[in-house]
Amino acid sequence: MNIEKKLKTSVSSAIHSIYSHKIKSDDIQIQSTSNEYEGYYTILLFFLSKIFSENPAKIGEKIGNHLIENEDFIESFNVEKGFLNIDINKISWLKLFFNIYSEKDWGFKMNIGKELMVEFSSPNTNKPLHLGHLRNIFLGDSISRILKAVGYKVHRVQIINDRGIHICKSMVAWIKFGKGDSPEKSGIKGDHFVGKYYVLYQEELNKEINQKIKKGVTKEEAEKNAQIFNEAKNLLIKWENRDPETIKLWKKMNKWVYEGFDKTYETLGVDFDKIYYESETYLYGKKEVEKGLKKKIFFQKNDNSIWVDLNKYGLDNKLLVRSDGTSVYITQDIGTAILRFRDFPKIEKQIYTVGNEQEYHFKVLFKILEIQGFDWAKECYHLSYGMIDLPSGKMKSREGTVVDADKLLEEMVHISEKRTKELGKIKDFNKNEQKLLFDKIALSAIKYFLLKIDPKKPMLFDPNESIDFQGNTGPFIQYTYARIISILERAKNKGIKEDFNTNLNVKSINEFEKKIVYLLSIFPDKILVAASDFSPSTIANYIYDLSKAYNRFYQEISIFKEEDNETILFRISLSKSVSKIISSAMKLLGINMTSKM
């Protein structure tokens, strides 16, 4: 069934009978043939050349001839330098395809009884989501799906940073300027509503600082003693002391934010299995730090602050609890990690989807967990991804260059509507179907745009250039898919019933079809690579290759003009398989397909 495996054994035994030398079939290196050459499977000959001290091309000839004579699945071969290129025969292609065609979920593994946890999104609760969050969310969502596809049970979680000075800043501004306003009254989405007050706080603070500087106070002094800043700090202290009024307001404002986030998540089509809140885990983290202090893993300075010395691991001293007894960011991270392994004892790995700016932080965190004696610490993995830059540089909220997620999505829907109408493609769509179509196209454009790039790499986004709809894009894939569905519908209307099997007397199989079958056959490998590299871009690039190959076939070959019925049936079955794989591969990116556009 597996051609590569079969080829390896065949080559291995060919070598054995030619050279009387045993080479394990696993040691045979095989790769797909480069486009310029005939064939689909390529055997590397260099290492054999070393062993037998013979010209690789000669070795290739010998093996090739031996294969032709002794193996019934080989069609032809050619040797180019150190490469033996092989094509398999028609029956083998058909068998290979039938194998894929008859598989319900080609490429997907059943549950293997192992569990993982993926953390992603995890925003602060003081402002709405932006483009950077989108990369994070799509990446985490996609990775979760990919890991599930290779057989893991995946727990999708986030940690919400719901506590701390940032939310107090929004609270202060709302108390001072809000006059009891709310998202309901103002008609503003909750997260944007709260974000507005966060911005207001910043403006007020700047005003105050500038006034003080004019009066001759230094900038540092002014920042430290700004009245509004002190009010925020007071609020934080009140919060930590569980002041009922403060807690009430805090809950109210966070609720607004969550309602806003939920709307966005719904639009994006992502969800979570469990949400952790920092306000619920930070005390637990503190307890664990105190435990560590007793065990003398950590040390306390004279001012009562608690530290860990990581110098012998090539890291620095790290503060764990402030001198005033309040916790810092990493304190709650320690607590959260421990809680998670307690909540889900079966998870083998915990994956943190967080930007690469926090690489040092996670190195420190994992090291701390390790010296605390948790053996799962080495199973914590920071899925680090690159930042999104604008042509002008970093996104900066102070300079108002942050690309707002909701706004971007809206714009994309607009563009997709405009595009679709220009092309006049929606004659028989009703209003509701139109809306669904625009949303799907827009979402596929933006998800694909962010996921097709290797997560590790920083990427550039130009807000002035809208995301493309042509070439290597989500809409292109959607389009290819819609074309296939249209063919399948037509076949149905013509009463062509599907009963493809290997006994089909297909006259011949052409290069376009072979290419497609080949690509379909490697889908399982691509999922495995994507899973082990934590890289949805592998899947995206694969879908693009497959779509291109199909469009080529579509262009060159007319399905319904063909006279041979069995060939028509083969081509329809092939089309059906391509549509299935495109759809399930896109699903791995969190993208839903439209059958018409």
Next chain:
RNA sequence: GGUCCCGUAGCUCAACUGGAUAGAGCAACUGCCUUCUAAGCAGUAGGUUACAGGUUCGACUCCUGUCGGGAUCACCA
């Protein structure tokens, strides 16, 4: 300054983890709709893979150095 990441066509990205003449899309130019959806297909042009060495039969990929860009090293998150 220490540590880490990045540098590939004008622009945005690939390159099966060391393999063939480094590939796509956008932008430019040329063809293809009376034929299954032209959001498509084919073609032309565009490269000393930042630079200099080294390892190897073979390097965008590994090693060393240089240059350029970014991140990080907080009683911020």
